[in-house]
Amino acid sequence: QVQLQESGPGLVKPSETLSLTCSVSGASISSSTYYWGWIRQPPGKGLEWIGSVYYSGGTYDNPSLKSRVTISIDLSKNQFSLRLSSVTAADTAVYYCSVSTDLYDPLDYWGQGTLVTVST
Amino acid sequence: DIVMTQSPDSLAVSLGERATINCKSSQSVLFNSNNKNYLGWYQQKPGQPPKLLISSASTRESGVPDRFTGSGSGTDFTLTISSLQAADVAVYYCHQYYTTPLTFGQGTRLEI
Numbered sequence: 657q658v659q660l661q662e663s664g665p666g667l668v669k670p671s672e673t674l675s676l677t678c679s680v681s682g683a684s685i686s687s688s689t690y691y692w693g694w695i696r697q698p699p700g701k702g703l704e705w706i707g708s709v710y711y712s713g714g715t716y717d718n719p720s721l722k723s724r725v726t727i728s729i730d731l732s733k734n735q736f737s738l739r740l741s742s743v744t745a746a747d748t749a750v751y752y753c754s755v756s757t758d759l760y761d762p763l764d765y766w767g768q769g770t771l772v773t774v775s776t
Numbered sequence: 777d778i779v780m781t782q783s784p785d786s787l788a789v790s791l792g793e794r795a796t797i798n799c800k801s802s803q804s805v806l807f808n809s810n811n812k813n814y815l816g817w818y819q820q821k822p823g824q825p826p827k828l829l830i831s832s833a834s835t836r837e838s839g840v841p842d843r844f845t846g847s848g849s850g851t852d853f854t855l856t857i858s859s860l861q862a863a864d865v866a867v868y869y870c871h872q873y874y875t876t877p878l879t880f881g882q883g884t885r886l887e888i
Binding site for chain 2: 702703704705716718719720752756759760761762763764766767768769
């Protein structure tokens, strides 16, 4: 079974860049079988897909985030990462990493999530 | 973007009774070439990530109790819990993976 674990700072200042990493176990991130994704959930609110990355480095992201998103993959560390630039308080959320067997497949496994607060 | 709209926003059901949650997509998520609906249902309990219950609108995931049933096609979908258990108290989300951006319903809070 694939296991995912998010890590990164829990507090980011406004206008700075949020950076998170998802460590993967139980599967190889270099496998062509999977797509690796990021989803966020503001406190008490619903789910928003941020974007996904394939082992080749190809990425797909949500236009609503207006090109602030960079998702990358590190095959040597079996990890993938999220960078979200120019953050505001509206970016305060629990950030989840996830995996699916295709971009157009449901999200089978999720990490436990990490709360990132944007504040001075 | 495909907008997913769930109803109701919250629902209180007695133990052992049936719970029904609806989900409507702003455009069809049925792919005609394979007759598959690109629609999933998730259960989220407090402090936990969402858990996939049902994929392809009606396929129950391994280990999911058979009291959970998904139905519907095209733009209208339903999640039914046939006999509510205390462990089913959660927020339920529908999710379309037919096209990007992937989108979710706003959630339905199920209480006893």
